[in-house]
Amino acid sequence: xxxxxxxxxxxxxxxxxxxxxxxxxxxxxxxxxxxxxxxxxxxxxxxxxxxxxxxxxxxxxxxxxxxxxxxxxxxxxxxxxxxxxxxxxxxxxxxxxxxxxxxxxxxxxx
Amino acid sequence: xxxxxxxxxxxxxxxxxxxxxxxxxxxxxxxxxxxxxxxxxxxxxxxxxxxxxxxxxxxxxxxxxxxxxxxxxxxxxxxxxxxxxxxxxxxxxxxxxxxxxxxxxxxxxxxxxxxxxx
Numbered sequence: 001x002x003x004x005x006x007x008x009x010x011x012x013x014x015x016x017x018x019x020x021x022x023x024x025x026x027x028x029x030x031x032x033x034x035x036x037x038x039x040x041x042x043x044x045x046x047x048x049x050x051x052x053x054x055x056x057x058x059x060x061x062x063x064x065x066x067x068x069x070x071x072x073x074x075x076x077x078x079x080x081x082x083x084x085x086x087x088x089x090x091x092x093x094x095x096x097x098x099x100x101x102x103x104x105x106x107x108x109x110x
Numbered sequence: 111x112x113x114x115x116x117x118x119x120x121x122x123x124x125x126x127x128x129x130x131x132x133x134x135x136x137x138x139x140x141x142x143x144x145x146x147x148x149x150x151x152x153x154x155x156x157x158x159x160x161x162x163x164x165x166x167x168x169x170x171x172x173x174x175x176x177x178x179x180x181x182x183x184x185x186x187x188x189x190x191x192x193x194x195x196x197x198x199x200x201x202x203x204x205x206x207x208x209x210x211x212x213x214x215x216x217x218x219x220x221x222x223x224x225x226x227x228x
Contacts, residue, residue, distance in 0.1 A: 103152060
């Protein structure tokens, strides 16, 4: 089966930096996606990695190591509105479905 | 900014009834998907659709489910005879193309339809 693991919950304070890890063991790999999901809402796209290394987009960065089956999402200068679930998803092949992890619920406090 | 839209936002139905969930994907997107998320659980893939046919489906997508693109803009999910366990949030998603190494393959999600089966 396909396995994607993330921590269930994390807490952090406003202005801080937080790293959310994701490890995966899947039968194929064609990209790793990070989505943000506020309660009761749709997942919104944050970042995408298909090659090893770091992708930076403003306050958010995502890293991938394919040999280790590992990714992380780095959120800088945390704001209260960043309180949400962060979903790691892997695509096995081009054009196929995303396989999601259970998500990490991040709580940001002042 | 273009977005995926879904109707209705909420649907309550009786067990055994048929429901149709509607989606309008982003206009230049070619690949369409349905996912569901049972309350408190992870997002699960149901089916993908390209060029007027199903390209992939999961074990969840059994004979009671069907999808259709009835016209140039809508994409629908039909559940023929709903069960209590079909209660979930159903998300439609679309992507421009699935090729590797391109941001154009990102799947964008609609706001979801919350289905409650009584």
